[in-house]
Amino acid sequence: MTYAAPGAFAPVPRIVSEARLMEVDRPTLVLDVDRVEEQFRALEAGLGRTRIHYAVKANPHPKIIERLVNLGSHFDAASRGEIELCLSQGADPADISFGNTIKKVSDIEFAAHVGVTLFAADAEEELEKIAAYAPGSEVYIRLIVENSQADWPLSRKFGCKEDKLMGLLAHARDLGLRPVGLSFHVGSQTRRADMWTGVLDHVAGLWHAARAEGFDLDLLNIGGGFPAFYGEAIDAPAVYAARVMALVTERFGDVPRVMAEPGRGLVAECGVIIAECLLVSHKSDLDAHRWVYLDIGRFSGLAETEGEAIRYQFITPRDHDAHGPCILAGPSCDSADVLYEKRPVSLPMSLRAGDRVIIRNAGAYTSSYSSVGFNGFPPLDVVVL
Amino acid sequence: MTYAAPGAFAPVPRIVSEARLMEVDRPTLVLDVDRVEEQFRALEAGLGRTRIHYAVKANPHPKIIERLVNLGSHFDAASRGEIELCLSQGADPADISFGNTIKKVSDIEFAAHVGVTLFAADAEEELEKIAAYAPGSEVYIRLIVENSQADWPLSRKFGCKEDKLMGLLAHARDLGLRPVGLSFHVGSQTRRADMWTGVLDHVAGLWHAARAEGFDLDLLNIGGGFPAFYGEAIDAPAVYAARVMALVTERFGDVPRVMAEPGRGLVAECGVIIAECLLVSHKSDLDAHRWVYLDIGRFSGLAETEGEAIRYQFITPRDHDAHGPCILAGPSCDSADVLYEKRPVSLPMSLRAGDRVIIRNAGAYTSSYSSVGFNGFPPLDVVVL
Known part of the structure; x- marks a missing residue:
């Protein structure tokens, strides 16, 4: 199934009919949490055994977090504030990844204290902060990838280039951390699953090279990029997710832990x-x-x-x-x-x-x-x- | 006096020495309201009998508003929220201009109800809203001007082009409003007073033409644009303001009411x-x-x-x-x-x-x-x- 043009969107979704009549005195976002559940189940159907870590930053409303906790979702948090939010709604700290590569040391310390064990990094100094304030944690290294096909492409701000990867994995190990995997991001609002191909080719090469170097990677974080409908045709979420996973499996084989971080694709x-x-x-x-x-x-x-x-x-x-x-x-x-x-x-x-x-x-x-x-x-x- | 390069900035201002030592757990803006007073007095010295309407949006901290009320400042408000803020700190509604050209009708109604009598407009429909919800009010028409010399130039978003001016003044009069003047904005952070010359030439031509057409204009709103020091030399505020006023007087003559809307130049x-x-x-x-x-x-x-x-x-x-x-x-x-x-x-x-x-x-x-x-x-x- 592919979404049709907006005029053909029938019947009118409940949220629109409610919004037409609701009395408000200022701009108001109306959320339908049942739709979040539908979307979660659709993505889950396509992603298979991949763990969904909801990117909390996309919409941190407590009712969304609460529903996702009940559905068994995991979470991708950008800050102490987001970790606290997830915990307040009943999330297990073991299900929270601290995915921001730019963390305050007091936030790292807090995360470790409450039981978060998985952290992202893309630089030596970040690994040193994690080793000092969350010793022994699992870390994954974020890579810069080319992603010009996304509607909201990511800049060079996050990730390291491939020449730094082996050094960072080794540095993590030397610091007593557990370098377990890689992450990347194809760019937000990547409208077609096939747009992932080039990025996956690139990362798979690095994945296999790192394993060949003796790094026992078992965690692949494929990030976000799952699209929402803004007028241009996109694949339905289950179809999209299944296609992405097929592309991943072709290139990476049977990875023990795969995680995905939909945000927009789950709640927009x-x-x-x-x-x-x-x-x-x-x-x-x-x-x-x-x-x-x-x-x-x-x-x-x-x-x-x-x-x-x-x-x-x-x-x-x-x-x-x-x-x-x-x-x-x-x-x-x-x-x-x-x-x-x-x-x-x-x-x-x-x-x-x-x-x-x-x-x-x-x-x-x-x-x-x-x-x-x-x-x-x-x-x-x-x-x- | 002209500010020197940053390295030569001595002695260290009180606010910097305090900020070096203050304990904080997150990003914190430290404000020195005595400095606001100094800056207000300097601008006042240069602007002479021009009324200062502080652009509240630049920094709506209640302590700044309170101090400015005590100093006899007037205010430029963008919304009901800003009007309420000024009133809560003791401002007289007659000293508040509702300067946003894009107003909610409920905000216009509120403003008129509490005693605000001066409104900005740049379009027929805005005048009609004001006439319906604040009948009989004074209005000034905002003009688009070329302002490419500002560091944060204004787009075409605000103001009408000159061919619409006479029609809007007449429309206001026909609606029972009192079209009392013109406004414009040279663009935020206009670093040198001489950069105002071209804009003032342009507006003065329209001012005199409107008066010649029988519109009894007595209010000139010269807007903001007063700069702050961000590394490039600027004139001291009293010198800058006096130079602007000299340029205004040369072109407009003895205007009964002149108002200016410094925001950045007052608080940055x-x-x-x-x-x-x-x-x-x-x-x-x-x-x-x-x-x-x-x-x-x-x-x-x-x-x-x-x-x-x-x-x-x-x-x-x-x-x-x-x-x-x-x-x-x-x-x-x-x-x-x-x-x-x-x-x-x-x-x-x-x-x-x-x-x-x-x-x-x-x-x-x-x-x-x-x-x-x-x-x-x-x-x-x-x-x-």
Whole structure:
């Protein structure tokens, strides 16, 4: 199955019909945790025995964590705060990976104290911090990979290049740590499973080379990249996940422990944002460009529109009217708070101030990115159905 | 007086010496409200009878608002939240301008209800909202101006082009509003007063034309743009402000009401951020690039490093050691959380994890931009001396 174009999306999901009627006084993210469960089961069906470590940063709402704990999910945490959150919802510390390669030593110490035993690293100094504050832990080394096929590609910020891998594995061992595996990330929102091929080829070569050097690797962390539907066709989650795992098995063989870190792919489609149109205007009588301003912008929940990378879809009460292009912007007095300008958005020409605008598939990387109060606007509100 | 290069900055400001010793467990903005007062008095000295409307969005800390109320400042608010904040600290609603051109109708209604009488607009629909929810109010029309000389230039998001001006003034009048003036913005961080010349020439032409058309304009809002010191020389605030006012008077004559909206220029130099170095690494043994990771990044207070626009300066305990370039990044698992890469930063080669890094002149556009909890990191803490 492949998702069809948005107009053909029928019947209307429960979350959209609820969002159409809900009374709100500010931008509000509506979450459907039952949809998280459906998505988890679909990914699980495709991933087989691979452990799902939910990337908590995608949406740290306690109700999502609680449901995932009940479903047997594992977790990928970026900080002490995320570890505490998972524990508060009943997660077993042994099921939490501390996956940020840039950790505060006090966070490492905390993690070790509560029973987290698995850490990511990509540099000598990080290994030394882990050895000092979580001695004897398992570590996996994150690699930089080329990932230009993702919609939200990852920069060079994370991971080491391949020439450093053997040295870091040896350094970990010399420090008394247990270097058990490798990790990488194909880039967020990698829309097709086949886009993983090149990256997997590259990492598999390093995996086999490290084992040949005597490092007894038994953990492969394939990271995230699982996509959500933002208007361009994607494979259904079970199909996508199964295809990725087939590609992994072809290249790595029978790895004892495989872990995956879906975030967006698990929760994006489980949330919609209720927003409001604040203003429709033209800058000049000589200029055909229509500007539409919403009550939510880059600093209040839509951070991923930076560079127009993630392209949300919109539902309005006037969708049956004629559409036309517009530049879409947020409500703040910050000129950088423009959502889509290079590639305008198509919205009803009749749209006006006061109209409700529902932003689809906005469950990931929205509420937690929201600013505490930029321009005096409250943070994105969150309601769980 | 002109600020000298950072090394020559002596004696060490009180805020830096306090920040060196303060015990913190997370990134913390330290504010010196006495410095806000000094800066206010300096700007006031240069601006003469121009009313200062502090741009609250630059830093909405209640202690700053309280001090400015006591000093007789007026305020520029972007939202209901900012109006409520000013009122809570004792501001007179008649001293508050609702300067956002994109307002929620419920916010307009609230503002009118509490006694705010001055509103900005740049479009027909905005005027209609104001006329409906704050009937009879004073409005000023915001113009788009060219401002390529600012370090954080404003896009086309705000203001109308000049061909719409007369129509909007007439529309306001026809709606029963009082179209009293014009506003513009030269762009944030306009480092030299002489950079205002072209913009002022342009707006003055429109001002005189509107008056010739029979619009009895008596309010000129010159906006913000007042700079802070980020390493490149700027004029001292009193000198800068006096020069701007001289340029204004030359072009506009004796305008009954002139208002200015300094934000950054009032508070940036009144705050420093205490941060910590989390990791220093190299991605490859063949690659000379040094990466330095801090415990604060674009999503936790340093949003203005987007596009490397605002270039902060850093103080470390190893500043007497040899320096070298580095790529500077934040702590989150987000690849966009890189602060400076195209133009690397010079930091001590001996810098290591655990070192305190003080970020100078970080009092504006930091704490309120901070996310509520991205990656599980708490928002930027704020301490007032």
